Amino acid sequence: MSGKIRPIEKFARAVAQCSTETDIGVPQAASYGKCVVADYNAVYKDMCAKEFMKLKDCYLAAAKKR
């Protein structure tokens, strides 16, 4: 195990870039989080699909950079 980076760690690092990045305004993770939390008593499938796709794009871009 030691020495090798677990896939989940790589994933976590890439995701972290999307929840703390501030040079482009509100981070994607925060806008998705706000969208879900805004009405968390009545969440349904794909309620925040648009925000999620932006977040996922951000994550994919961050994952590619490494």
Add this chain to the structure above:
Amino acid sequence: MPRGPLLARFFKLYDPPTATATRRYAIQSGNPTLKVFNPKTKHLQKERAAQNVELSRRVDYLKDEVATRLCERLLDIKRTFHNVLDLGANSCNIAHALTAPNPDPNLETPTSLPLATRISKLTCVETSDALLHRDADLPFNNELSIQREVIPNLEMLPYLPNTFDAILSSLSIHWVNDLPSLLSQVNTILKPDCPFIAAMFGGDTLFELRASLQLADMERRGGVSPHVSPLADVRDVGGLLTRAGFKMLTVDVEDIVVEFPDTFTLMEDLQAMGESNAILHRQMGPISRDVLLANEAIYRELHKEDRGRGIPATFRIIFMIGWKEGEGQAQPLPRGSGEVNLKDILGGNVNGTRGQ
């Protein structure tokens, strides 16, 4: 035709049930068939977690802390214990805590002896062999006579009645399916007038993770799968102990809030502790990346602290003490018989500071 025997058989078959039946209160009889956790899964998770010794030791912070707090409760009992059982020992965290020097920091008595000096023999039982023997070579083993025993199932205790002078248990019995049965077994194998002291995860443990994973599941997949175990509530514990026959109960709750950098670290640590999900009817396989990504964002949004970049995770620990009934045991006084106002003794200040 031999009429007689036929008639007799008829009456034997249709023996009226009301003749011998006595009316009782409606209680659950025998073992309830409800199964929540998969003991095999749990066993594998613990074994796997203990394989990585270094990581497994690093995430013992929670178990060590709870074991220490549990052992503090032993300080109030001025007794020596010959034969003590540690039920669900994990990596013998209780044994480690018992050997800690100076467990009672007090101005009047500058040094107190480790609690281990009052215990002649400690039996540690656990289902996972690897986890139980993980720390068998560490120096604390020499300060206490420890016997390690691996049993196939924590819900069937292979001991004779009236065996132990005390039974301790730290962060294990929240994985037990049939808690009422286990508690009555514990009561049976205790000697009369001896204590059972236990700590378990309770109700609101990891409520942040439970809620955010549900929201993420709902939004991404349109349904939920249980990711965080159902846990016993504080209110249930008193009833459970009473039903198992314990007397003089003390139940209290402590919250431990741990800050993690992100949800992935939290879940990795839980896995390394061997505390990952072992619910029977969970969805098999890992949580999808999409849900994890959504979960991270939602958790942060709901629970992030104003200062610092970490996220909090709450562990609610229920501490319980119950005594087996015995002769000459102190009895609680009847209700309303108190003559001293507790407010006068403890001080009724709003700030909660002690009175003069």
